[in-house]
Amino acid sequence: xxxxxxxxxxxxxxxxxxxxxxxxxxxxxxxxxxxxxxxxxxxxxxxxxxxxxxxxxxxxxxxxxxxxxxxxxxxxxxxxxxxxxxxxxxxxxxxxxxxxxxxxxxxxxxxxxxxxxxxxxxxxxxxxxxxxxxxxxxxxxxxxxxxxxxxxxxxxxxxxxxxxxxxxxxxxxxxxxxxxxxxxxxxxxxxxxxxxxxxxxxxxxxxxxxxxxxxxxxxxxxxxxxxxxxxxxxxxxxxxxxxxxxxxxxxxxxxxxxxxxxxxxxxxxxxxxxxxxxxxxxxxxxxxxxxxxxxxxxxxxxxxxxxxxxxxxxxxxxxxxxxxxxxxxxxxxxxxxxxxxxxxxxxxxxxxxxxxxxxxxxxxxxxxxxxxxxxxxxxxxxxxxxxxxxxxxxxxxxxxxxxxxxxxxxxxxxxxxxxxxxxxxxxxxxxxxxxxxxxxxxxxxxxxxxxxxxxxxxxxxxxxxxxxxxxxxxxxxxxxxxxxxxxxxxxxxxxxxxxxxxxxxxxxxxxxxxxxxxxxxxxxxxxxxxxxxxxxxxxxxxxxxxxxxxxxxxxxxxxxxxxxxxxxxxxxxxxxx
Numbered sequence: 312x313x314x315x316x317x318x319x320x321x322x323x324x325x326x327x328x329x330x331x332x333x334x335x336x337x338x339x340x341x342x343x344x345x346x347x348x349x350x351x352x353x354x355x356x357x358x359x360x361x362x363x364x365x366x367x368x369x370x371x372x373x374x375x376x377x378x379x380x381x382x383x384x385x386x387x388x389x390x391x392x393x394x395x396x397x398x399x400x401x402x403x404x405x406x407x408x409x410x411x412x413x414x415x416x417x418x419x420x421x422x423x424x425x426x427x428x429x430x431x432x433x434x435x436x437x438x439x440x441x442x443x444x445x446x447x448x449x450x451x452x453x454x455x456x457x458x459x460x461x462x463x464x465x466x467x468x469x470x471x472x473x474x475x476x477x478x479x480x481x482x483x484x485x486x487x488x489x490x491x492x493x494x495x496x497x498x499x500x501x502x503x504x505x506x507x508x509x510x511x512x513x514x515x516x517x518x519x520x521x522x523x524x525x526x527x528x529x530x531x532x533x534x535x536x537x538x539x540x541x542x543x544x545x546x547x548x549x550x551x552x553x554x555x556x557x558x559x560x561x562x563x564x565x566x567x568x569x570x571x572x573x574x575x576x577x578x579x580x581x582x583x584x585x586x587x588x589x590x591x592x593x594x595x596x597x598x599x600x601x602x603x604x605x606x607x608x609x610x611x612x613x614x615x616x617x618x619x620x621x622x623x624x625x626x627x628x629x630x631x632x633x634x635x636x637x638x639x640x641x642x643x644x645x646x647x648x649x650x651x652x653x654x655x656x657x658x659x660x661x662x663x664x665x666x667x668x669x670x671x672x673x674x675x676x677x678x679x680x681x682x683x684x685x686x687x688x689x690x691x692x693x694x695x696x697x698x699x700x701x702x703x704x705x706x707x708x709x710x711x712x713x714x715x716x717x718x719x720x721x722x723x724x725x726x727x728x729x730x731x732x733x734x735x736x737x738x739x740x741x742x743x744x745x746x747x748x749x750x751x752x753x754x755x756x757x758x759x760x761x762x763x764x765x766x767x768x769x770x771x772x773x774x775x776x777x778x779x780x781x782x783x784x785x786x787x788x789x790x791x792x793x794x795x796x797x798x799x800x801x802x803x804x805x806x807x808x809x810x811x812x813x814x815x816x817x818x819x820x821x822x823x824x825x826x827x828x829x830x831x832x833x834x835x836x837x838x839x840x841x842x843x844x845x846x847x848x849x850x851x852x853x854x855x856x857x858x859x860x861x862x863x864x865x866x867x868x869x870x871x872x873x874x875x876x877x878x879x880x881x882x883x884x885x886x887x888x
Contacts, residue, residue: 367468414452529591
């Protein structure tokens with residue numbers, strides 16, 4: 312073993328240790344390892360820079376930017392109420408099919424984010440019995456096509472980096488559809504027993520409270536809550552009406568809306584577009600003519616001068632060039648107009664901010680900035696249809712070979728910008744910097760593992776004593792290794808570390824690398840046992856009130872079937888020789 316191999320091996324051990332420990336962001340750990348390899352000349356600067364132009368990496372970025380527009384379409388969201396009707400098993404099957412099919416072409420994180428609110432707020436079945444299956448369906452749908460998840464594009468980029476043929480759009484489908492069908496059947500059969508029953512109510516305790524005032528010329532005036540369409544809003548729930556200093560709660564369906572009513576909603580404040588459909592219904596930011604797509608989430612700090620003052624008393628708008636549109640205070644229920652509630656240290660506010668907000672010198676003293684949110688704003692359903700048709704058209708044209716897939720996506724992104732479906736500023740806020748850093752660094756690390764011979768050494772160690780077990784045993788070893796790494800860290804990290812080992816195993820056995828590479832690809836999507844292996848699992852953990860045992864209990868049969876189908880099907884569609 313050479314000195315270079317020892318150094319590379321030690322770096323990989325540190326990389327895995329830090330990813331599992333989770334003290335540092337995965338992007339930072341990957342970049343640090345790749346930079347160390349460059350610093351010690353394990354890879355040249357020219358080779359490193361080449362990874363930044365990898366087709367797979369660029370495709371990931373463009374798809375993420377396109378998802379900004381596709382997420383606004385809301386076409387699947389409006390179907391949720393119909394999807395979850397009927398007996399639980401039937402509702403589960405419908406939700407599974409639609410979610411998995413959508414996730415085959417739209418990033419699964421975006422799919423879960425879009426469906427989280429409507430599924431959680433449905434009145435047919437308890438959210439705890441639907442959110443986890445929906446999350447699993449989104450992950451499973453990602454193995455149907457190349458664009459289903461960033462991991463697929465990462466693996467394709469790794470193939471290209473090794474001068475092998477990258478994956479085409481539907482190369483994953485034959486094995487993927489078998490996995491989706493088998494796992495879907497297992498979920499429909501087992502989850503009614505494995506997921507605990509809980510009341511089918513919408514828990515408002517952890518959501519924001521936002522207000523909208525009804526003007527005299529509003530289309531809602533004189534209509535009941537039911538007639539006005541306020542009863543079954545996606546993402547938002549009408550929790551109370553403030554009328555002349557009197558609070559009406561809970562709000563009954565036959566309650567008639569009057570002029571000057573203050574409607575108090577709970578739910579996802581990034582979906583203000585839900586309220587913009589109602590003419591004459593205005594949130595605070597609209598009164599001040601502030602840009603409603605520029606939301607900032609802040610927490611009132613310990614030394615803030617706002618503590619014990621109401622928003623009205625503090626002259627908030629002139630102090631910060633911002634308007635408060637939503638408030639959250641732990642699990643406390645806030646009653647009455649937000650502007651009249653004394654603020655407390657630790658309150659979380661969502662602000663719609665003006666252009667001078669960042670320039671105010673009193674921000675750090677009063678707030679801790681938590682994050683920025685984007686508002687989904689396709690009020691016109693026709694725009695959503697046009698965006699979806701455009702995306703499907705790009706897929707079809709590339710599938711039949713008329714245009715390169717990446718080129719089709721770039722043309723589509725340019726068209727969306729020209730049509731005003733999105734803006735440069737919106738896209739800039741959506742660039743996945745962490746994901747870019749991880750994928751680019753992973754390409755560098757994979758190149759070094761293969762060129763230094765470390766990947767071959769690890770492959771030899773994995774196959775030690777199993778020379779006569781055959782290629783199926785080696786394939787099983789690779790997929791289980793990738794699966795375990797995925798549950799411990801993340802899917803992209805697991806794929807990046809397992810890919811060079813898979814190539815090394817193929818070289819050791821003198822076989823085609825493709826079945827082993829595909830085992831890595833599918834194994835990296837088999838994250839069902841813990842909430843930490845994939846971000847969509849974490850997204851549903853709190854809203855669904857799930858614990859680790861819920862993931863283990865419900866995910867174990869899904870994972871076993873997933874692995875079994877993959878081990879059997881991969882060699883059929885990707886032969887060893």
